[in-house]
Amino acid sequence: MDEQSIIAIKEINEKKPSKPKACVVTFGCQQNVADSEKIKGMLELMGYETIDADMTDDIAGNFGQFDEKSILGSCDAIILNTCAVREHAELKAFSRTGQLKHYKNKNKDMLIGLCGCMPEQKHALEYIKKSYRHVDFVFGTRSIHKFPEIFYETLANKKKIIQNEPAEETIDEQLPVKRDSLFLARVSAMYGCDNFCSYCVVPNVRGRERSRSKDKILEEICGLVLSGYKDITLLGQNVNSYKDPENPGYGFARLLGDITKIEGDYWIRFLTSHPKDVPDELINLMGESDKIARHFHLPVQAGSDRILKLMNRKYTQKNYLELIEKLKKNVKDIAIASDIIVGFPSETEEDFRQTLDIIEKAQFDQIFPFIYSKRENTPAAEMEDKTPRKEKTERFMRLVQMQNLITEKKNKAYEGKTVKVLVDGEHKNSDGGEKKYMAGRTTAHKLAIFEGGPGLVGRFVDVKINSGKLHGLYGDISPAKRP
Numbered sequence: 001m002d003e004q005s006i007i008a009i010k011e012i013n014e015k016k017p018s019k020p021k022a023c024v025v026t027f028g029c030q031q032n033v034a035d036s037e038k039i040k041g042m043l044e045l046m047g048y049e050t051i052d053a054d055m056t057d058d059i060a061g062n063f064g065q066f067d068e069k070s071i072l073g074s075c076d077a078i079i080l081n082t083c084a085v086r087e088h089a090e091l092k093a094f095s096r097t098g099q100l101k102h103y104k105n106k107n108k109d110m111l112i113g114l115c116g117c118m119p120e121q122k123h124a125l126e127y128i129k130k131s132y133r134h135v136d137f138v139f140g141t142r143s144i145h146k147f148p149e150i151f152y153e154t155l156a157n158k159k160k161i162i163q164n165e166p167a168e169e170t171i172d173e174q175l176p177v178k179r180d181s182l183f184l185a186r187v188s189a190m191y192g193c194d195n196f197c198s199y200c201v202v203p204n205v206r207g208r209e210r211s212r213s214k215d216k217i218l219e220e221i222c223g224l225v226l227s228g229y230k231d232i233t234l235l236g237q238n239v240n241s242y243k244d245p246e247n248p249g250y251g252f253a254r255l256l257g258d259i260t261k262i263e264g265d266y267w268i269r270f271l272t273s274h275p276k277d278v279p280d281e282l283i284n285l286m287g288e289s290d291k292i293a294r295h296f297h298l299p300v301q302a303g304s305d306r307i308l309k310l311m312n313r314k315y316t317q318k319n320y321l322e323l324i325e326k327l328k329k330n331v332k333d334i335a336i337a338s339d340i341i342v343g344f345p346s347e348t349e350e351d352f353r354q355t356l357d358i359i360e361k362a363q364f365d366q367i368f369p370f371i372y373s374k375r376e377n378t379p380a381a382e383m384e385d386k387t388p389r390k391e392k393t394e395r396f397m398r399l400v401q402m403q404n405l406i407t408e409k410k411n412k413a414y415e416g417k418t419v420k421v422l423v424d425g426e427h428k429n430s431d432g433g434e435k436k437y438m439a440g441r442t443t444a445h446k447l448a449i450f451e452g453g454p455g456l457v458g459r460f461v462d463v464k465i466n467s468g469k470l471h472g473l474y475g476d477i478s479p480a481k482r483p
Helices: 003-014 030-045 053-060 087-099 101-106 122-131 141-157 202-206 214-226 252-260 280-288 305-311 317-330 349-362 389-412
Strands: 021-026 077-082 111-116 184-188 231-235 247-251 267-271 295-297 335-342 366-371 418-426 437-442 447-451 460-469 472-477
Touching: 003 030, 003 141, 021 030, 030 077, 030 111, 030 141, 030 184, 030 231, 077 087, 087 101, 087 111, 087 122, 111 141, 141 202, 184 214, 214 231, 214 252, 231 252, 247 252, 252 267, 252 280, 280 317, 305 349, 317 335, 317 349, 335 349, 335 389, 349 389, 366 389, 389 460, 418 447, 447 460
Parallel strands: 021 077, 077 111, 184 231, 231 267, 295 335, 335 366, 447 472
Antiparallel strands: 418 437, 418 460, 437 447, 460 472
16 A cells, blocks of 8 residues: 555645545445445545445435535545446446446546456456546556555546556555444455356456465454454455465464454354365354354355356265255354355256255255356356246246245244344334334344334344244344343
8 A cells, every 4th residue: 555645645635625525336245345445444544534335325326316415426536346246236337337427527526436346357447448438547456455546646647547457466454444334344354266166257356365364364353342343254255265374274264263262242254155165173163152153155056066067166966965964963043045046058947956956955044046147258158058038037036936935934933032133223114203123133144123222233132033024033122122
């Protein structure tokens, strides 16, 4: 991180009649959210007031409707942090970028930037350069530490900066962080991926695996716990393949074990794991420590061994189900979530039935299903795909219908139980009357809704579940816990 650029930009902003504003809009995964928190941290060092990330869902619907008094219209800089893992996310980011032209036309001094995964792809970068001339600067995931100097060149020297080549894969421990929450935190344990699944662009856009020092991670988490953070998520494209760079024998299970030794009342979570990297040591640790959340996101992607081989996933349906059985046996009340791809090239009806079979046998608490999205420069993009979109959509709906029944059944099993919940805030469907309904998450990452007040936000409460439904658990908290 170039501190001289930060100082220079801050001096420029201090001469302005009012504090300039900047907004970072994030698309994609939790790692992108964590990256945006670093970008906001640097912007605040530069003298900007950053827009609360919680507002991004609201402002997304207002793109293209310029109003100088609106959130976006009042900004001096707008940065879109993009995703390229699926076509839908990429198209949405392109659409939002195009709509920002309205803002640039009204305010020529507004700076517009594009960062994240999309610029790491050559074809996307060329399209941005050709079609979005109102964008002032572009940089990829591996250049976040260069953001201050890129921003300075754009602001002070009126230069358009378009990153043409991926930066060196490095880890800058000096980057500041402006967190979106006072009680929920994301901590990157590692970056990149070495798995090269045939459908995935992550190794291309985020580089090869590289882990942070265990000492730096433990130091960061100690600080978060001391500051009152209650729910901390360790992040990595394949987080459970973590290895301390100074001691490769020190893996993810040992890191997690050392984190649980930190005193305090908190949960530690992790995203995302690959089934090939779940040792018994990790499973046993989860079963022993109540500080590790009872939630495991373990993408299976498909149930057919033939398709799994084409995906380069390195396990079979049998391997995966044996792992699920071991987790459920050793970790009490564990909730397992998964990702599923429907319509991978050459998937037959029989292949799809094998995916339904694994859903039935695994009994996931939640799945994140997607229809296959062709990504350039991946092996799957070259595979023959004759299945009509209509057939893929029909399969997708059958899969969702099956999982919905399982999820509802699992949530219904919570009825009569009392669970510990970390309160996030007011539930979005609260009626606005005298009664206020709050929402929070259990250790199993189940959504819980209950009557309460704003004084509960960021606190753990016990909630007795009266009703378990498809989209959450509904209950009441102890009177002693009410604000």
